[in-house]
Amino acid sequence: MSWRHVWRRDLLSTYRSRLVPVVAVLLVAATAGIVLAIYALSPSDRPPGMRSAVFAVGAVSHALVPLAALLASYSALIGERESGSVRFLLGLPNSRGDAFTGKFAARLTAVGAPLAVGLGVCTAAVGALFREGSYVDMVGLTAVTLLFALLFVGTGLALSAVVSTSTRAVVGGVGLFAVFRGGWPALQFGLLELTGADRFPVPPDWYFWVGRVNPLNAYLKLTTAYTDFGGTGHPLLTAANDVRFEPDAGEQVVSAAGTVAVTHEFAAVVLLLWTAVVPLLGFLVWRxxxxx
Amino acid sequence: MSVIELDGLRKSYGDVTALRGVDLTVERGEVFGFLGPNGAGKSTTINIMLDFASPTAGGVRVLGEDPQSDSVPVRRRTGSLLEGYGVYGGLTAREHLRHAIETRGADDDPDELIARVDLEGAAGRRAGGFSKGMKQRLALAVALVDEPDLLVLDEPSTGLDPNGARMLRRIVRAERDRGATVFFSSHILEQVEAVADEVGILYDGEIVAEDSVEGLRRELGAGSTLVVELTGPPDRLSGLEDLAGVRDVTFRDGRLEASCDDADAKLRVLNELSAAGLLGEFDVREASLGEVFSKYTTDDDVVTDA
Known part of the structure; x- marks a missing residue:
């Protein structure tokens, strides 16, 4: 169990290098800060609702958590190789698996602990002060967000294991985030153009199959399990259904994507697969x- | 029993061949000097021995294990000070040692180890501000944790001042006396000559010589040379070269020079000269391993085993 020694030592080192404090302050301030700010800015006679809290936490976390997790983990292994301390790390009776696991656990602690604290504050505030505020749902949202952090700590670690310089790890991390955040929707829209498919009232099924395997979208979809976003769902996700009133027919017309790709279950499987497969691939190279 | 066995070890990086079939055996309890110029492949060999890199071909066994498949048992019994060793800048020297002691499940006293490498004044300081020499000392202290059966030292004197170099020699001898095997790699001959029992010379990815320090001197006719001032003409002398252990006898300007393999050979020459009534002042000139080394490691005069 020597990964625990690696975990402890790495946590202490990163804490003293100020990496952990910076990430921690960032995560706590952003998550707790946004929820408290929403409350502070609302009129005192009408406190904000659960929906705005879940939206705010999801919107902030889906961008901030990947960036913070990648920042905290990109140099974990390549940094040891570059500084030469890998000779210390693997000069001791640690296997490469111990080194990988211990580092993974340390960087996950560095990100997960402040994130849990920040979201704990959110949970307490939302449960006590927000309309329809639910402690249980906020705990669920916290759990999903921590799983999301696990995914990107694992991704940063995998990058750190396969690259040969930390510059490449940075480029890889930033590039990956840009692909998920910008490249993915661009690809979806490009494909819509190419195929001449209609985006309205709802895009074709394949559009959702492409879009919902993006881990950022999978996370946002899962946050919608903890509050009701109404008919068109989360504002940051392409609506999978559409309700319009047709004046000619004098009735409401409901269009909905019929694919499994838009379900919560699909989003959960996507998030779990990314979380498990990426670090595993990184480890296989590292080994x-x-x-x- | 062999502690290190390398069998036809080869390593290539793309088109570059770093090791071209290294065969080497290090026996238990000896100090093995691994000599070679920069770029010969010494660190590559060591990296493969400790599973920091894998060989392209060939076999390697360290302490009876294959480090590629069983790295942890090898590391458990090996202490290493490797070239390019980096410290954790945020941890103190004492914390480095505590961590190493905990990981090894040992019961060493960190301060005792720090004292052994003369780093007492810096025990509580963060290693990020250490000089190169201080980092080397810290790494050496870490390597000594839990009395390893094998000590692998790659260019250990890098950055050490003369006092540090003496401390290093003292520790190497003490570790050998304790029963440890020491694998000491260096391009500095004096360092190796001072401590090694056996020497292997690596040149351009191949072992070009492997023997004891004396054996290598002998092999190249570079044993010590006896120089004697003769008190008369050497006409009455003959057959000196037939004496056991004596070679290359020359006379010049009233002086005799004889290459001798050992002390007995020198005594035999002196006895002959004394019997002939020609013995005057005499002196012994030791060939340094440096002559041997440069003979093996210059391009125009490479001697190989093959």
């Missing part, structure tokens, strides 16, 4: 590669 056999030349480190020096």
């Amino acid at each position: 056999r590669r030349d480190l020096l």
